[in-house]
Amino acid sequence: MAKKKKTERKLSQKLIHKYRLVILNENTFEEKISFKLTRLNVISLTALSTFLLITLTILLIAFTPLREYIPGYSSSALKEKATRLTMQVDSLESVVDRNNAYYKSIRKVLTGEVSDIDQQSDTILNTNNISPDNVDFSASQEEKELRDEVEKKDKFNLLESAVRQTQMNLFPPVNGRISAEYDVDIKHYAVDIVTEKDTPIKATADGTVIFSDWTPNTGYVLIIEHSFGLISAYKHNAELLKSQGDLVKTGEVIAIAGNTGELTTGTHLHFELWVDGYPVNPRDYITFED
Template sequence: MKEKKKKPKKIKRKLLDKYRLVILNENTFEERLSFKLTRLNVFVLSSLLAIFLITLTYLLIAFTPLREYIPGYSSTALKKQATELSYKTDSLQHVIFMNDRYYESIKKVLKGDVSVEEFNKDSIIEAVKLEASEVDLNPNLQDSLLREKVDKEDKYNLFESATSASNFVLFPPVNGTISSEYNAKEKHYAVDIVVAKDTPVKATADGIVIFAEWTAGTGYVIIIEHSYGLISVYKHNTALTKEQGDLVKAGEVIATAGNAGELSTGPHLHFELWNDGYPINPTNFIDFK
């Protein structure tokens, strides 16, 4: 029992025994530095140093370009180039295949290899063979009833089913000062309205969301298709409240304005209006103040 008690004490004493590390000048034996050390302190310091070196090595490999020089790690730029080349190769192969088919068809025509029998199955050629006298052009009973119904609707329900664009009013998506006007010559087909960050962006009219995604240059972008061929575009948002395919009402919140995207210079809304594929000046129809 005594020997078992002595062993832990002996180990503890060895760990806590103090030593002095002295650095001397070899010529004059002058003491330059001295440190009081124990085996426990040396073990703890060595462990901490090892953990620090391992952590530093991991950070250098994970978050710096130095990992490209380590065998087994590939370059990010090379991966991007390889992906782009793969897409280009696939596109070129498709173009070459289409060109080959086109050239083969031209060769057949020039050599006279095209046979008339190849076109015998065409429904158009078969329809040409029908004589006009063989076709009964007299309307049947169902056709006559349909014609009469359509005539009545065209005669009496014209103004009931027609709608007027004069009642189509556009709602201002935000209120604020315009920092950049619409300028078609400079290809700035929008107005930039300065707003506070996280200002709610509202739909300018009833419609359906046809695009709602993040873009690197203009942040979150949402595009709404309205009646009469009108499309509204909202850019540089920090968040969206609607998704593609959602139906929205005029004045309904669709996004949150901010300073998102590489092309943004401050919190604002980039607002565009397009009609039948042509840009129009939003200030002609909307008062943003």
């Protein structure tokens, strides 16, 4: 017990025993600065300095932009911006998906890739779950009157008036003799214009190219989307001068006339006009003869 107390006393004496720290001039041995220190003072100063250094570091990280340079930390502004950009990208992807689906359906119709099975598949699937015995197929008096009224009107009269209301000046894509007229009965939704080989084909109005590629039946095909739901199609070309996504002006050369594809018998332009997904007769709005 006495030995333990003696040891503690020696330790306390060592802690409070005074030392002098002297800084001398190496050449003249002149005393410049001197400090009286104890081991307890050194330990206390070291602990205090460490505490202050840690506190200062925490404050710098928490309340200054310096934390952005530390790996693993990011600013709230960057997080907010990243979140906003992610939402915008997601919205743009949805818009692009809808546009691609729309262009794909138009491409199938204009290139003749839509089959009867594709068009009627939804109807077939739905009617499989309906019993014919539970369906009343008889027409009401109102329905009969409506059918009679519709039959008396031109089938595409509404579409034709819609084009006139746009007040668009449609430019003839090429001048020449019409070899095949627009005929709904045989599903020829276009006019075939006979022209010489390598004749320039021009855009009928301002718009954006939504399809520019080769198809087996109609060769090199170019489709342009215009304002007011109007779409024009140019088929059997020898060469396409515009790509998908290009902006074109009225009368701008977009292709070279040719005789490509399986469904052709000579150099000509197969020209179609569509409004809101329905075909209209191009001759009602454009004069192709010189």
